[in-house]
Amino acid sequence: MGRQPCCDKVGLKKGPWSAEEDQKLINFILTNGQCCWRALPKLAGLLRCGKSCRLRWTNYLRPDLKRGLLSEDEEKMVIDLHAQLGNRWSKIASHLPGRTDNEIKNHWNTHIKKKLKKMGIDPLTHMPLSITTSEPQQEQEQEQKIDKSPKELPETSLQSTITEAKEEEKSMTSAILDPTMDTMMLMMDDIDGFCTDEVPLIEPHEILVPGTNHAPSSTSSSCNSSKLLEELQLPDFDWPTDCYTSNGNNDGLGLWDDDFNHWEDLLGDRPKVAVDDDLLSSAHFQCPTKMPFEQEYSWTFT
DNA sequence: AAAAAAGCCAACCGCAGGCTG
DNA sequence: CCAGCCTGCGGTTGGCTTTTT
Structure with missing residues (x-):
């Protein structure tokens, strides 16, 4: 029996999302949370398949997303992790x-690959190009091989590394028995003893919100917070009071301006809230609680 | 200034695997 | 155990934008 399509494709819209569709999706998820994606389009009044909605949300609308180019540190991490x-x-x-995976994938293909090649490093093997590519044809063949699933590869040292990484994902502390070790160690050094175990993974309660950043306790911003909450039509519930203000570093707690602007665009047909630019550039959110509507996202301004 | 080429990225497609009844 | 449903993943594509000729 054939696999059912993810949805009835007849009459469904494809291609770029309009602001109106974005708005509908955001409103629905903020109100109801992420229920089953298959049912979501109908419930939200969208002529899209559930898959498309999920993609749009996870890759573009999700409020905890950073926008803009990857920082140097992020690039290093990507290179290291890719190795x-x-x-x-x-x-x-x-x-x-x-x-998002899509963002990183795109960035890898459009920026990092080129950079590494310029530096004389094979982006596929993470080894010096002179070693890995004696002939262009070989390079191509190698590229094709490595681009495929690791399962199809011969048990090369790189693959064994990948296999190891799979097996020991939980404890990625093991020494990597791989000729790319030198390169990786250099990178590790570059990022000051970086260890993937130490990379903070975002938890649902840590998801950042590009809404108003103003902590109730921090100056006059609290009224903006509540205003924007209304603007976002968020469910009514208690907002934790533990607040946190960043030092403006890009420390993984969320980029601010772009996110806010994007959301402001989406909410553009509503009355806007005046926001102090200085506060904007220096504030972060945290969402330490579960949503009252049983969802992963809970918007808390910290 | 116009056309062509290259770059970029959002979105789509199809498969794999987990979950559930 | 099995079939069907659902979600997540990685590869690919299409079209818009920017750069080059």
């Missing part, structure tokens, strides 16, 4: 809060 995990973009993305 260990291969093209397992979702795994790599899980180590970079606020970044």
